[in-house]
Amino acid sequence: MSHLDRRRFLRDAAATTALVSAGGLVATSTTPAQAAPTTAAPTPAGRRTGAVSFRWWGTAGWRIDIADRTVLVDPFLSRIDTGLFAGAFRTDAPLTVRTDVIDPRVDRATTVLVTHTHWDHFMDVPYIAGRTGARVFGTLTAYHLGLAYGVPAAQLSAVKGGEVLDFGDHSIEVVGSLHSRNASYSVAFPGVRVTQPARPATIADLPEGDTLGYLLRVERGPSVYFTGASDVAERNLTGLAPDVAMVAMQSATTTGDYLPRLLEGLDYPKVVVPVHWDNFETPLQNPPVVAPADRARLDDMIAAVRRISPRSRVLVPEYETAYHF
Template identity: 75%
Template sequence: MLDKRPYDRRRFLRDAAVGTAAVSTAGLVAGASAAPAQAAPVAAAGPRRSGAVSFRWWGTSGWRIDIGDRTVLVDPYLSRYDTGLFTGGFNENTPLTVDTAVVDRLVERAENILVTHTHWDHFNDVPHIAGRTGARVVGTLSAYHLGLAYGLPSGQLAPVRGGEVLDFGAYTVEVVSSLHSRNGSWSMAFPGVRVSRPPRPEKISDLPEGDTLAYQIRVDGGPSVFFMGASDFAERNLAGLAPDVAMVASAATTSTADYVPRLMAALDYPRVVVPVHWDNFETPLTNPPTVAPNDRKRLDDLIAAVRRVSPRSRVLVPEYHTAYHF
């Protein structure tokens, strides 16, 4: 299939640079289709070196990004406890708990924590990590008020709305106003926002969606990488981002029309697409990731759709903890 899209100068320069990206194929999930020969990624994941940039997937939409000796986290949910969501007995009153042994072992430091939204599978471990490491929590006003409810100081909480471009020297973080995915009833679990400091949350339903953000990290001398935490978006808000790499949430349902074609076009057809939020996040972080049958189909459908509408994109299905260098 030939790509007949016009090739402007910005795309040509970006594609030439990203064409040298090193992407590990160690994380390809068994059963997923192989990448087209002309788009085969090059394996190169090794020990982290001073000044290097690595990306490690922590399941769901969670990431650890090491930029030299500085660490940024996105939606770090590591406790992964059972709510019945994947077994047909979902309990919205499941108590919020933190598996400190797992979290503390994996997170020895963090500078910034980027929160896409405040559902438990994105926010659950954030207050503990921020309290332990002193990391700044970047998120919606709901994330700000929930952080206060957990006892974090206001100076450690950075409320954003979308449109901000935050400069941290070696990298910038662009905040993008986004949308949460829809369930089969065109609704969502636990909608709502926190407009003031609530009591300390005790159960998963105490953590509402709280509005949704996406983020783009641009590393000085390195890649620009887009992070989603849910499978919906506003096309106008993505205009001009043109990331080298896009961490794309697997569609929860078919409620969002033309999800992949619109997303790929809005992101200017990224050179590398990494599906996220397709694993069973109530199982341990051990490889290969556990995938429910319905989620396996959604993952396969996402991969097929990306390859159909953006054939020049490399698709990388990640494994847990593996260091990827783009």
């Protein structure tokens, strides 16, 4: 597996991305949903020009197009209002799938990877599976929740961590991980589903259900690690050494040495992309809306990554912009 070509990335980044400057975010361009990926500079021999693109869908969500296949990670596009960012969180907020938002963006999907089953990661997955026929990979909880929504068992694959799944021109390694803890050292909506429950109706009906990470390796392309929450079982990361890491931002400081352990475990990736820092109850429009406290945490995270891994480049993504690594 070849490594990320740094010069190519820097050329693409200068033309297509929201970069971090000393004063914060500087947006240089955006790409509308379904627009063609930004044209990359000529690539070295043996690399496939434009064969892989990554688009951030907010929270921890991604769309990855690999030739004629599409991999989705935690696709949460409905971005429903639960009052979380207004200080009036409603645990009984109904699960309302916004098909008008999803349909223009999800024209196809072959694989959906679920890190955990909280509403802002899993809620839209059953609809997307039904719309596209995609195979859904996730924990046993994700499997049983999928059944509860009527997703055929043939489309659901339960994984635990340690699996290496071969898709020909790319592979996906499943990595056991952990969910972050809040200021009370607790996890929101803890629990697992070991049997098929009733169809979920509110966000509280979607528990954390254990947490996974995923390493995507693309033939003659990058290796990219995806997190869905800001905790880490660093012993599970040995040997992964991805080119790029999509790293969830901490919302509390109760997890000790999160970034040092994660970055060391991943062998200090060449590129670190902060995710899960936006207000995910606002429309998917650039520039992303960031709560003031999260803006400060994002700045702290950027500074920490630069201090811990000075050779890593920090890329702060914009919504639906095509990135080529």
